[in-house]
Amino acid sequence: MNDGKKWVVEPKMLVYIRTIETDLLNFKGTTMDEYNQLAGAIDNELGLLTSNCTMSGQAHDELHKWLLPFIDSSDAFFDEEELSQKKEKLSALKLSFETFNTYFE
Numbered sequence: 001m002n003d004g005k006k007w008v009v010e011p012k013m014l015v016y017i018r019t020i021e022t023d024l025l026n027f028k029g030t031t032m033d034e035y036n037q038l039a040g041a042i043d044n045e046l047g048l049l050t051s052n053c054t055m056s057g058q059a060h061d062e063l064h065k066w067l068l069p070f071i072d073s074s075d076a077f078f079d080e081e082e083l084s085q086k087k088e089k090l091s092a093l094k095l096s097f098e099t100f101n102t103y104f105e
Contacts, residue, residue: 012052016052017049042093
């Protein structure tokens with residue numbers, strides 16, 4: 001925390017993060033194809049997020065502590081070929097937003 005307050009993510013970057021969160025929370029797919037489409041959408045948003053990074057300083061560094069593991073989990077979700085494992089990885093991605101929302105706004 002930033003002296004007891006949440007770290008502020010620049011609005012231009014927060015848009016990409018919130019899009020990913022919304023996609024995860026609203027996902028109702030059941031087929032591998034639907035899971036793969038979601039994985040592609042997340043990958044696209046992460047690409048936009050990282051290529052449009054405008055943050056610096058301590059807030060940027062703190063965001064990376066959440067973002068880098070999230071990217072690793074997203075990559076694992078993207079690469080997974082078994083539906084049951086893809087479902088588990090989806091749950092982990094959703095859970096990571098609890099951490100994000102605890103420390104960032």
